[in-house]
Amino acid sequence: MKKKILLSLLALVTLFTITGCGTKEESKNKSNSNKEAKKNSNSVVLYFSATGTTKSIAERIASKSGSDIIEIIPKEKYKSEDLNYNSDCRANREQNDSKARPEIENSIDISKYDTVYLGYPIWWGTNPKIILTLLDTYDFTGKNIIPFCTSGSTGISGSVSDLRNYNSNLNIKDGKRFSADASDDDINEFINNY
Ligand SMILES: Cc1cc2nc3c(=O)[nH]c(=O)nc-3n(C[C@H](O)[C@H](O)[C@H](O)COP(=O)(O)O)c2cc1C
CATH class of the missing domain: 1.20.5 (Single alpha-helices involved in coiled-coils or other helix-helix interfaces)
Incomplete structure (x- = not known):
């Protein structure tokens, strides 16, 4: 026994x-x-990048969060002279024109996502006008919008207020600014915060 x-x-x-x-x-x-x-099938990283800095952060956010990734491609690409902000360049003219809505080349399907990480560079303290084209074209109502940006030094809050004022129906979080040399910890902290 x-x-x-x-x-x-x-x-x-x-x-x-x-x-x-x-x-x-x-x-x-x-x-x-x-x-x-974890593959997060409910989230997408949607980004515009003229010179690749935001693109690189976007790719890292997508890979660490398991999100899909979609680039916002301008119909007319920004050449280096278009971005020379010490001159009367195209980017400056667009930023100074409240009606400017640069066209987007690709069609973007956000219908299946609840969370959208929205990335862009800071241009003159705010988002490039193509982000307004995006908000005009697609319905982001009810989605969790988490902005992120890259910049020389300017923070994200000015662009976030501008986007909230542009469409007050949207749920836009405070988001985060990244420098070009953001660490993995910066990226992880951002993802874990939302
Ligand atoms: C037209 C223009 C305006 C800019 N304005 C600012 C600004 O107000 N503050 C800032 O810190 N950086 C500014 N920058 C620098 C960009 O935000 C920075 O280089 C960004 O990382 C570029 O991202 P991208 O490579 O994804 O296009 C500006 C750049 C351009 C081309």
Whole structure:
């Protein structure tokens, strides 16, 4: 009888080990790796980038959050002379023209996403006008909009107020500005905050 009890106990211990009723540390590691690998089918990173800085941050956010990624492609690409802000360049003219709505080349399907990470560079303290074209063209009502930007030094808050004023029906979070050399921790913190 004693032997039977002993054998049953042994079997139980073996079962726990095999089925992974592991330590706290093990399950913590498991949940961390799940977080990183998780494919988040409800979210998309939607971004405009004229010279690649925002694009690189967008790709890192998409890969770490498991989101899809879609670029907002201008019909007329911005050449370097269009971005020379010390001159009367195209970007400056657009930013100074309240009616400017640069056309978007690609068609963008946001219908299946609840969360949209919206990325752009800061131009003269705010979002490039193509972001307004985006908001005019597609219905973002009810979606969780999480803005992010890159810039030389300007923060994101001016552009966020402008976007909220532009369409007060939208749910636009405070978002975050990234420098070109943002660390993985910066990206992770941003994703985990929302
Ligand atoms: C027309 C124009 C205006 C800009 N205005 C600002 C600004 O107000 N504040 C700032 O910190 N950076 C400003 N920048 C710098 C860009 O925000 C920065 O280089 C950004 O990272 C570029 O992103 P991209 O490579 O994705 O286009 C401006 C750049 C351009 C072309």
